[in-house]
Amino acid sequence: GQQLNQSPQSMFIQEGEDVSMNCTSSSIFNTWLWYKQDPGEGPVLLIALYKAGELTSNGRLTAQFGITRKDSFLNISASIPSDVGIYFCAGRTGGYQKVTFGTGTKLQVIP
């Protein structure tokens, strides 16, 4: 199936640093979703974006829906050890349509 291009694939950062990851697609999406997955668990929804240009925050997390509707980014400020995990972006064309997932960004935080 189709996948979104997500970068970087992995990153190591020092605790306290800010993190940025992005997702790009050749297709337009109407909804962008960002998830975090811990090993052996299902993905947990972090942020949902519904409009082009929308900027939404959830605590230390901020995500934006790109103007072209073909991209989105996620920022994590002042990273902490529990931010470790794999982050996935996901795009959706309609309310009950299937979701296409990004390739994932593995985040490691060095204390």
Add this chain to the structure above:
Amino acid sequence: GAVVSQHPSWVICKSGTSVKIECRSLDFQATTMFWYRQFPKQSLMLMATSNEGSKATYEQGVEKDKFLINHASLTLSTLTVTSAHPEDSSFYICSATGTDEKLFFGSGTQLSVL
């Protein structure tokens, strides 16, 4: 957020047996649920879309006779891996859409076929 319950969390079975995985939306009705498969260090790959009261829609390359999906009610979808073989070993995850178009996931099922 909405809660999706999936069980079992893990299952080990012998080759040739069938395994059923359940996915329930606990606090909302889900006319549509999705089943994903995930290999280690990879992203989620959609297997099928489960529609309440009708046949599931399978993605290309997914054997519908191998992976039986039943969505008998607005809160329950099941995935049955029939005649499981070692290559079916994987992490299976279900998801459901809430009323605000957000997609919520179950906790996943690790299947190991011996």
